[in-house]
Amino acid sequence: MLKTLLKKQFIEINKGFFFDSKKGKNRTKKGAILYILFYVLILVGLLGGLFSFLAYTLAGPLVSAGFGWLYFLIMMGIALVLGIFGSVFTTYSSLYLSTDNDLLLSMPIPIRYIMIARLMGVYLMDLLYTLIVLIPMTVMYYLVAEISFMTIISPIVMSLMVTLLVLILSTGLGWVVARLSLKMKNKSIATAIIALAGIGIYYFVYFKAVNLIQTFLANISTMEIEIKGGMKILYGIGAAAAGSGLPLLAVCAVILALMAAVYIILDRSFIRIVTTKTGAAKIKYREKEAKSRSVNKALLFKEIKHLTSSSSYLLNSSLGSLIMVALAVFLLIKGDMMGSLVFETFGDAIVPMLPILIAGGVCMTTSTNCITAPAVSIEGKDIWISQTLPVKSWQVLRAKIGMHLVFTLIPALLLTLSLMVAFKVSLAMYLPILIIVSVMVLLQAELGLFINLLKPNLKWTSEMVVIKQSLSVAVAMFSGWILSALIIVSGIFLNATLMFWIWFAVIIALAALLNIWLRGKGSRIFSNL
Amino acid sequence: MLSISHLTKKYGDKVAVDDLTLTINGGEIYGFIGHNGAGKTTTIKAVVGILAFDDGEIKIDGLSIKDQPLECKRKIAYIPDNPDLFDYMSGIKYLNFIADVYGVSASDRQERIRKYADLLELTDDLAQPINAYSHGMKQKLAIIAAWIHQPKLIIMDEPFVGLDPKASHLLKQMMRELCDQGGAIFFSTHVLEVAEKLCDKVAIIKNGKLIKSGTMEEVKGDSSLENVFLELEEKPEDDRSED
Known part of the structure; x- marks a missing residue:
């Protein structure tokens, strides 16, 4: 037995x-x-x-x-x-x-x-x-x-x-x-x-x-x-x-x-x-003035509500946000010390590498957030609702990407800014670094959805099976880490400035390609799940 | 309101729905009956646009579900056989979500939620999370959600399962009221007494094929629907051509 x-x-x-x-x-x-x-x-x-x-x-x-x-x-x-x-x-x-x-x-x-x-x-x-x-x-x-x-x-x-x-x-x-x-x-x-x-x-x-x-x-x-x-x-x-x-x-x-x-x-x-079912005290409904939302806002709200109502989903999929906020706060307090330490250790040789190292480092941290990788599977038996609503499948998928951006992009940009200030990065590089980090976060969100649409699992008995024990999550997270590691390593061993701009172009191209796939084939897969 | 022409759906080599043709007009409550695995749910899922089909055409209010799925979905509401709703929301949040997606104005939704939740005695529980609801309560919530945007056509798969007698009675009243206003209802059921009393028309499906359809009188004649259904079920497939 x-x-x-x-x-x-x-x-x-x-x-x-x-x-x-x-x-x-x-x-x-x-x-x-x-x-x-x-x-x-x-x-x-x-x-x-x-x-x-x-x-x-x-x-x-x-x-x-x-x-x-x-x-x-x-x-x-x-x-x-x-x-x-x-x-x-x-x-x-x-x-x-x-x-x-x-x-x-x-x-x-x-x-x-x-x-x-x-x-x-x-x-x-x-x-x-x-x-x-x-x-x-x-x-x-x-x-x-x-x-x-x-x-x-x-x-x-x-x-x-x-x-x-x-x-x-x-x-x-x-x-x-x-x-x-x-x-x-x-x-x-x-x-x-x-x-x-x-x-x-x-x-x-x-x-x-x-x-x-x-x-x-x-x-x-x-x-x-x-x-x-x-x-x-x-x-x-x-x-x-x-x-x-x-x-x-x-x-x-x-x-x-x-x-x-x-x-x-x-x-x-x-x-x-x-x-043991402890249950919660019954909350009696009191009618309030109803407010309407746009379709896209309603879909985004639905995704965020799903994420925040499950401690397992929230902890496993967005731990990176917490790490990024903690690191940003740490840098705000100890940024000068960290900057001095890095320059004392590596000297001026580190200066041209800083943009790519910061971008790669932040991307490595953002890869810890795998919010979209289980986002299709976690719909489980409820998926009929999204499929019968008068909305395009792409709108549903876009709401899932939106949720990832809400939870990851803000802390990622905060951390990036803290790093750039602490390590005295040239002002001219602020915008390119912020762009590369933003697009990387978008790419990670799209990649998670892409993998999950290829490997969906709607018939689970424990949500942990899709949140943590799924190939979608493992592949999405490890892909993000490996890509970030490649960015960092290329910055260290190759021409850092040239590699920064090469990665800049590659990441934007990958994000655009995945976006096209999700709008087309990805949406069709979702509507036929 | 709903026209199904020569619908065919295959799962691999198995034909789940075979050349099914049905027409449901405004004002009609149309019952869809058949044994387990006959093809009822497959037909319903194809009608509501969540199952691609191999052949045929489905039109809702003149629009093709294949070519204009969003326009079709705006006109209909669907209640599945098992009301799996967003457990992580409260009842009221779920209703507001559905209303947002269908573009129901704040004042209209407030009025309709009040009306139907009071009717189905769910008002006090609307602030509760759906995961605390019983099967029947979820079914009631799904019914309110289906009615909230005043669809022209409501498609339901076994809608009376899990409902208490009073709620079943109220649902039948709501169905009749919608049809009296020009809407249409297409629903599957195994409760033949309900179908006999409630439906204007009925279709019987066996092994994916439509074996009898028409007004209740045409289908059952002087007999009961149950007798007709059992008779048709027992008949070998070749003999049905006479019907």
Whole structure:
């Protein structure tokens, strides 16, 4: 029975691989395998390549200098950040809010099995994000380290521990959110606040660890290496992956104990959480003077209402806005200091690179916002409403783009202005940089819709399946990151001024092309979904 | 008001609707009955413009749904078999959204919302989020939304499912009132007693093919609609040519 549930969960998450929505039927086994291979190649090829390069760069020098533990610490830290980012906001919805809860609970299925199946769904997403770092980390280590039983087995065991740690952190936070939301009326806001507080605490701990590593690295040059305090724990974790038996046992014991504790807590509370409906106090309608809006404003309002009424959608899809506002505020306060630091470190050589670096950097941050990538799928069963309204499909799609612009463009321009002021960019470049950032935000919105129209999923049982666990979102986000990384890298290694204008033209051209596609074929796809 | 000519819709090799022809005039309540999977919902979805069809023509008030979909959609309202509405909105916000899209003025919408929400006893719940509504309440909200722009033609798929007896009675009154004002109603149902009492005309569909249509008297004669329907359902397809 558990196998059946796991299969259901797996198919639900990966429905796009097995079901051809265009033809309305299941793909053949061969077709599904080819489809999966294609996407694995894209993900592994692009992101795996990026992290393989990083692992390759770090592994050789650090391992040969006897700092294998530091190599693992850095790589596992990256995997942890990525894994947490990929699953922390989704866990609450994935575990407790599936629309088929009532159906499954009414069947003769042990409740524990339902919970395990849901947990496996979360773990699958956790694996997707962490393994693209952990696999290159392990492979590169094998290439440079002296081979022994422990050096082979330890990275694998520690990789497993990292994936479990991500699961512990995200399910733990999901459980806290669930418990508190039982007592709160506005679950959406409660979930958003608690999740943000949780992630705040997590990143506080993470940055503390980064500071410790930086202090340690500063001491390496003076050969005054002393491992003490918090660094001792970090050293132990790194050493465990590098083949030290005792630390490995200790780390495994701690993580497995934590996992067992989390499992017991979830097991005991799962049924109560999924079956308790707190409901909100009834609000009696009082007639107010009606106001009319234009069609386009009404459509935009509808999209914004959808985004803001779902904490999962809001947190997962527009976290970048929060980051951008926080960075802009930070630059307003500490801009002078940051500017001086950059000029002291890199000298005048950085000046011609600043426009492209700022543009690329802001674009990298805006790529975190994936508002349009699930925007078609999230309509779900309600899509008939948009399709039967007397509006063009393009108007509906344009409203989705508008929503992305409302939430992303304003913070992006704020951050861009703060950066340009802090780094004293020439006034003549203000407008081109603002334009390139604006068009990039538009391009990201269009790209998200483009991918979602090609890979729609309207038959979901948990909105997290389309918000976070969908290929549309992953491909849209990673495409944005890769494009931004290319902009930055080209600015550093090629002629920065020339590359700025080349990217300027490329991004405008791409945005225009996608716009034409969305107005034509994209609109036709939408109306026939 | 609605003219369906030689409508054919295929899903792969399966013919869901086969050469269906129907005409619904202003002032008529037209019932559409058939077994599960007969092709009722497919026909309805093609009429309201959310399902492309392979052959034939659908005209609403003389306009082709294929060539002038927006103009057609302005004249109609649709209530699906399962009222999946925007759960993230309150009832009143949903009605205002629909009114905005159909260009209903502020004063008209206020008056109509008041009228129909009071009639269907939903006024007190309009500020509630739709996800707190029962199936019947959602159905009532979908009905108000359908009536809010005073369409010429209302197309409904199983509209009485989930409604309490009083709401069903009120809906029938609203349907008759709309038709008395020159509008038309085309709806599918499995409740044959309702169809028999309410409809001016009826069409019976089996395996995608229209097997009988006409005024209620023409279709049922001296028998009941239920008897006629069951008889036609049991008849082998080849024998139907006599009807």
